[in-house]
Amino acid sequence: MVRLALIGCGAIGSTIASMVEDMPEIESIYLYDRSKRMEKGLARSLKKGRILEDIVEIIERSDLVIEAASQEAAKKYAPVALEKGKSVLILSVGALVDRPFRERIEEIARRRHRKIYLASGAIAGIDGVCAAATAKIEEVMLNTIKPPEAFRQSSYVLDHKINLNAIVKPTVLFEGSAAEAVTHFPQNINVAAALSLAGIGFERTRVRIIADPNTNRNIHKLLVKGDFGVLEIEVRNVPSPKxxxxxxxxxxxxVSAIRKIAGNVWVGV
Ligand SMILES: NC(=O)c1ccc[n+]([C@@H]2O[C@H](COP(=O)([O-])OP(=O)(O)OC[C@H]3O[C@@H](n4cnc5c(N)ncnc54)[C@H](O)[C@@H]3O)[C@@H](O)[C@H]2O)c1
Structure with missing residues (x-):
């Protein structure tokens, strides 16, 4: 039986909890959110939800710690969980752009013989990119296409005085390395980070950001070329209802990661 600690009771956390609690392998789900309203609201809707005041006690009582909150939460709690001998599933994969943080949690996981699971998140094909990266990869290109509105808060758009209201056809806002993209477009950081970590790193992974007034989806198009051949993936993501x-x-x-970790068969390893 597996006891989960769930940090973050928002869109992702609440979907995870409601979808995994019927798994017979899940004994209980300890909930933690800096918003007590979110925490209590989610607990009320669950049969296996548990609330404890102290996050350290929550971590100690669990077998797997899931971060579905923020980069800040990943940086704060992943090292604590690993030090306490718990494996962690991280959703805010963008936190691993920070190399010292990445090296720190990798060192603790090695020393404590625990696992760090990084969610594939809103992109597909990460399994194929990981496999391809065991041989030579020549090129990784990510095209991210979203409605112009999705870029309203990005520092790049503000700094370059891009008028999003004037965009009437698909328009390239940015092209560069994943390392540059994650600083300019933090809302795309998780997909670019997972892809870079799976493949050829932040400097060599190329990212193109496109504003398209004709779409209401978050689209990721992935092109990878290497010794294995060519991989092309397109995901047209529906936004989370929450x-x-x-x-x-x-x-x-x-949800799929938890099924793999808690279950006995791992399809697509
Ligand atoms: N891997 C991916 O492809 C992918 C895709 C979307 C979102 N994400 C990431 O997942 C995380 C959660 O996304 P969401 O849509 O559920 O967000 P959300 O805003 O709906 O919910 C996040 C919840 O976490 C809580 N929280 C934030 N920081 C916290 C902290 N330090 N301690 C305790 N609670 C904290 C908030 O109060 C909120 O209730 C974000 O970091 C987001 O960037 C990853």
Missing amino acids: NPKTSYLAALSA
């Missing part, structure tokens, strides 16, 4: 900035597939990727 948070339009989050693609529904991101929450589903965590």
Whole structure:
């Protein structure tokens, strides 16, 4: 039986909890959110939800710690969980752009013989990119296409005084490395980070960001070329019903990860 600690009771966290609690392998789900309203609201809707005040006690009582909150939460709680001998599933994969943080949690996981699971999130094909990366990869290109409105808060759009209201056809806003993209477009950081970590790193992974007034989906088109051949993937993501900035597939990727971790058969390893 597996006891889960769920940090973050928002769009992703609540989907995870409601979808995994019927699994016979799941004994209980300890909930934690800095918003007590979110925490209690989710607990009320669950049969296996548990609330404890102290996050350290929550971590100690669990077998697997799931971060579905923020990069800040990933940086704060993943090292604590690993030090306490718990494996962690991280949704805010963008936190791993920070190399010292990445190296720190990798070192703790090695020393404590625990696992760090990084969700594939809103992109598909990460399994294929991981496999391809064991041989030579020549090129990784990610095209991210979203409605112009999705870029309203990005520093790049503000700094370059891009008038999103004037965009009437698909328009390339940015092209560069994943390393550059994650600083300019933090809302795309998770997909670019997962892809970079799976493949050829942040410097060599190329990212193109396109604003398309004709779409209401978050679209990711992936092109990878290497010794294995060519991989092309296109995901047209439906936004999460609870948070339009989050693609529904991101929450589903965590549900699928928990099924693999808690179950006995791992399809697509
Ligand atoms: N891997 C992917 O493809 C992918 C896709 C979408 C979102 N995400 C990431 O997943 C995370 C959650 O996304 P969401 O859509 O559920 O967000 P959300 O805003 O709907 O919910 C996040 C919840 O976490 C809580 N929270 C935030 N920081 C916290 C902290 N330090 N301690 C305790 N609670 C904290 C908030 O109060 C909120 O209730 C975000 O970091 C987001 O960037 C990843």
